[in-house]
Amino acid sequence: MVQARIGFAISALSGGALALLVGVAAAVAQEPAPEAIVDAMEKVSGTHAGKRRSGAKGVCANGEFVSTGAGTRLTTASPLQPGARVPVTARFSNGGGNPRAPDNAPAVRGLSLAFELPGNDSLEMVMINVPAFTASTLDSFMKLLASRAPDPTTGQPDAQRMAAADRENAEWAVQPNWLRANSPPPSYAAAPFFSVNSFVFQNAAGEKRHVRWTFEPVAGRAVLTPEERAARGADFLQDELRARVAQAPAEWRMMVVLPREGDPLLSATAIWPADREQVEVGVLRITGVAPAGEPGACDPVMYNPLLLPAGIEPSEDPMLPIRAPVYAVSLSRRLQ
């Protein structure tokens, strides 16, 4: 996994070495180049110094992952073996490039995790609270961004152009439709988080299977009513998490979801039916949240969804490989 290792190296680097590695990442990545993708994202959201080009509003946290051991039949990945207990650093975020994205809008929330594994083993996860991404191919994603870019004459998005593009690209409706029915949550700890992309698990017998995973909130899923949305205002999620975790850990069960024959394995806009078999492989316990106004340990690093341990491989989902190089470009720009 060339790109995964590049992403990992970047987490620990800055300056010239970082720029060099981003160049290498671009060279091994597919078209369009990761720089062009980040340029297109910046056209939609603007640039905000020091901020991520997506998930711009967020808060750092930490805790641990405790394995149930049930994952051992599916994968040799060390954090999912019996008895494994792994420190994690985490970042909760709001989707998009706006660092003031309102918490009371039905938009994407994110959870990124870095498992601190011994030796050379690594596992990072970058998840959202929707079981679907906005687009299933890079071509579709670039068209989506282009349709949302402000008109140069008005400085505003062109509603007619957007509506026409939406009609031609039915898959773009999957994520917003799900969000309208299932969000916004009153707490990050009341949101599920989904891998979205499929990954391939391999067990000790060498058996491979495509899976996805969901982090299911132990507190239960909850959605704000319209009245509650108005009352909460635009900035409550981070303080709510701090107050909650000061009382007791915030917890999620990690469920590995197994597809049935015929389920789409390689499309990030295809949601699998809710009745698919799920294996509870561990619990995530968030025990600390960075204090308000202080940059946390997660600020100057990137989370890389391709940083995987032995026993987990990326699937052939066409959206997956580009994520690491794009995140690296975003990292290099926000560290400048």
Ligand code: HEM
């Ligand atoms: C081609 C597809 C995608 C592109 C181009 C893209 C782009 C980006 C970029 C540029 C960042 C900022 C990275 C940084 O500065 O550290 C980011 C962050 C993020 N992305 Fe994506 N993304 C893609 C797919 C996805 C998918 C499928 C998911 C959901 C599973 C996702 C979830 C997130 C989250 C949660 C963050 C915030 C990460 C953090 O907390 O550090 N992205 N994305």
